[in-house]
Amino acid sequence: MELKGRSFIGSAAVMEAGKTFTAINPATNSPQPPNYYSASVADVDRAAQLATKAFVAYRRKNGEERATFLREIANGIDAIVDALVVRVNQEAGLNEARVRSEAGRTSFQIRMFADLIEDGSWVRATIDHGDINRKPQPKPDLRSMYRPLGPVAVFGASNFPLAYSVAGGDTASAFAAGNPVIVKAHPAHPGTSEMIGDVILAAARATSMPDGVFSLLFDAGTEIGTALVKHPLVRAVGFTGSQRGGRALMDLAAARPAPIPVFAEMGSTNPVFLLPHALAARTEEIAKGMSASVTLGAGQFCTKPGLIFMNSGVDAESFAKNLTARIADSPTQVMLTPGIHSAYMNGAAARGKQTGVAVAAQGKAAAGETGVRGLPTLFSTTGKNILRDHALSEELFGPESVMVNCTGREEMLEIARGLSGHLTATVHGTEEDLREYAELIDILEQKAGRLVFNGFPTGVEVNNAIVHGGPYPATSDGQSTSVGTPAIHRFARPVCYQNFPQSALPDELKEGNPLEIWRLVDGNFMKG
């Protein structure tokens, strides 16, 4: 397809000319045509109005109809994977294997939500039958289920141009729940965004979804995103990105005359605890896995392990030596954008100069390298420094990690207690370690959304049991997950119907359970 460089309000391209920007090819650090035109604040209003109009019809579509729409999107993405391989590489520097894998993950997620809403049990239908003979007051018949919120604003992520961008997890779960979506494309990959937006618009047409169920807005700055979050017709926000960006949206949403929920996944440092017996028994294996996890995708994952705790001693020294050698042997990698690259390189330089921090290893730059390439870096410090200087625990987005030598169990527990919220926390241990450090697990349960045992935090499964969330500042709402089927509940709310006649009830709540979904009826789970 030919890229047009235009925002879309529903199916209509915005043809007014405004400020333009282009993607930058990070492999060459040069502009990648075509020009993209920034949307205007008036476009935001038009998109929100049209989405609200579309919501009238879209919220009435049943699960099967919405599933058909979602599957059409998934099929459309699958059909253009070859073209995506080219464009994503040009805009984000990701290689073919990664793009194919991420595209597969994207359509898999969309189909998972399609299956979920076709089944229908996600609405948590609950029925408490009435009793007109109850004294002193008759008991009313009450039935509740989850219903969509209304237009959702989704902000594309820089580091997942497919899986957490235009048709990513936020969009898929918002659509699945019955909400129109307005995407603010990430300016780093506008071409990819347009290609995916085109797939969604074609799918909406093919499945007779109302115009305005999807809009796509471009902007290289913050004006459009700000206007979206402040727009009175926008009902919720999905965001994946930096802590600073996410917090800015949280603050905007909280200051609205009518505040709305913001589901911002803002990344974290993902602490790893290497317990004594495991460290002694599996030095080589853990160092190998750690090196791979730290450098995977140039360290540009929100689950990259950025803090590695261990007790000082010969095993820690042996591990440090092993990991140091691996990182020193790691090549540079093209990063997503020049901005991310310079933030990473500047951050790493600053970290290396912090008191009590040593640069244990730096990776290898090859001769004649071009583009914006991240240099793998491994730091070393002590538990005392971590306790003293919170900046050392902050996320550095890139192929970097900090080894922390602790004086022993007590210091490790003290550090754990002082951790802020993280997406993940990882423990390597034997059964004996787990007994000795039971308190550590207890503490980490309060700090992270997912606890990983004898593994590495990168790699996030997409299913029912996953939690990709965690207390602030990992996310804006530690009670939610942005990955997996429960992500759908971020964009829905329960509505209760009291003494409604059968004819006016949604099918999900009718006697006889015509949709054959799981329901909680008079306190019992049943499909009958």
Added chain:
Amino acid sequence: MELKGRSFIGSAAVMEAGKTFTAINPATNSPQPPNYYSASVADVDRAAQLATKAFVAYRRKNGEERATFLREIANGIDAIVDALVVRVNQEAGLNEARVRSEAGRTSFQIRMFADLIEDGSWVRATIDHGDINRKPQPKPDLRSMYRPLGPVAVFGASNFPLAYSVAGGDTASAFAAGNPVIVKAHPAHPGTSEMIGDVILAAARATSMPDGVFSLLFDAGTEIGTALVKHPLVRAVGFTGSQRGGRALMDLAAARPAPIPVFAEMGSTNPVFLLPHALAARTEEIAKGMSASVTLGAGQFCTKPGLIFMNSGVDAESFAKNLTARIADSPTQVMLTPGIHSAYMNGAAARGKQTGVAVAAQGKAAAGETGVRGLPTLFSTTGKNILRDHALSEELFGPESVMVNCTGREEMLEIARGLSGHLTATVHGTEEDLREYAELIDILEQKAGRLVFNGFPTGVEVNNAIVHGGPYPATSDGQSTSVGTPAIHRFARPVCYQNFPQSALPDELKEGNPLEIWRLVDGNFMKG
């Protein structure tokens, strides 16, 4: 028991003297001894520290142990009902029948949460088994469940001295989920608060719960509440009260370095739509029920119907005449506090002077009445005025309602579309009305937490299907309910365990399902 007038930090009474206040007996408008001493900001810190310490042990208590604690509280409340009848009347002007009924509701709610956590299925245990043979990456074993958040601050409500105060729904659900609770007592009923606090402390001792699982702080102003919401160790807030108060807490929580969730139930105007055929067929019955609902408890319920919409015509006139006669015949009632009384009387006076508003009826004051008594008031206006002047739609807390004459279906729908969030929306209609006004139901589903058909919004069932919530400004978080079993999820968050050995997993997630709870295993709901 002798009332001491002291805050409690865990089991220890705060004996430092500070500013004092007393309850006011609204039936006499005179102080009700004893003096209550305001807590200090240092007390807030002590309570938060102790709660955090208590959380270490309390979060490990299993459902059965926490259920025993809750039932001990319920039994303790039941045991002092006679004393409560006296004190609640002195502090809040509620009569014996109301106090007995509310006490019953309070212990019922507590036992409901006890049953819920003893059953254990509320944690939404979810298991996706791993597969080491999956390509290209082995599939990890993932298991998730809901876990408590940490210390919860609960603000007692003025209008439910028992059911939404010290041991009310917020406290019960927070305890049930495994959180310590720090209650800021409502200054209007400190004696009642102390009596209930005493019951909770005795129950904690009797069931060996850690000291600090509960604290009770008094303050006549906003200093202690502000300090509580800002305290870094407080993890969530439960509140029932005014929109202004709730919004203030929301803003404080959102501005924290680490924001926390606020679950504020702030009341609403609870619009009622009387559709043509029902209005014609059941004029008398609807007017009778409406009059009772508007004046119940001196109109001091967050579900009081404050807006009554109908299409102009002979049926509307007949209904207005009937309701007017009933309100004119309604006696004054003692209100909760002098402050609520004066806000109501001033608000009613101001409303009566608004352009296009007529006072249709005022109730009857008897000779020689004493205390702060609310005068039932019925207003009348047009749909055009409601559309023009938003202030007319705002809640007036007291025995008052506004009849709104609309020009027809289209104006009614236009008004419905313009509604803000409400706890409830009510429709009186026949099957024929429902067909003609299907769009109205569709709109109201987006505006309220609970839709009532051919009934009245006052009277909130406590069960699984109830939703006592609704979009802002009815609540701070329209995705939650403050009544019913699902209220427990406000104070919990999902945690995922990846590849954990069986010995380190919570019982809820172990193979073989030792607790025999409902779980979602590999996509299937089962108890096996």
